[in-house]
Amino acid sequence: MxxxxxxxxxxxxxxxxxxxxxxxxxxxxxxxxxxxxxxHPGGCGIVAIKNNKIILVSQFRKPINQNILEIPAGKLDQYEDPIDCAKRELKEETGYSANSIKKIGQIFTSPGYTNECIHIYYTDDLTIGEMNLDQDEFVNIEEIEISEVLRMSKCGEINDGKTLAALLLAFNYLKI
Structure with a gap:
């Protein structure tokens, strides 16, 4: 080594x-x-499935000057437990609450220059509620069939790194 x-x-x-x-x-x-x-303090992302649909968010990202499709995700607050972050971000960005949640992995986004680690979670046990976005956050919720998300991932329509990694982990977890 x-x-x-x-x-x-x-x-x-x-x-x-x-x-x-x-x-x-x-x-x-x-x-x-x-x-x-x-x-970077790290973050969490969650693959949430309801009625055979994956819940994604579309939002504008200034560094790439375009809207991009992503799993609900966000930055860890100081001393925050990653599972709490995943639940919080899901609720804030989609309105859904996870009744149960499972960690399925973690990724280092670009270890050549950052220590950012994103913890990846999965849930299919959801309750709908109210969104609670940050004042500088604007998202559209997209609920897309699992088979369509798989197709979109293969053909480059989904190109966010954390989302692709999270979907791979989730599909492996679900044996898809």
């Missing part, structure tokens, strides 16, 4: 959602290099 030893670390930016630092590291062969690292 290769490891990199941190020689020095300098914080460049400390924001609301992310922090950026540059680290000088010693490589396995003794050479030195620099790593730009984004620290």
């Amino acid at each position: 290769y490891e990199e030893k941190t020689i020095e670390s300098k914080e460049i930016y400390n924001g609301k959602i992310i922090n950026l630092k540059v680290e000088k590291v010693e490589l396995h062969n003794g050479n030195e290099s620099y790593r730009e690292i984004i620290s």
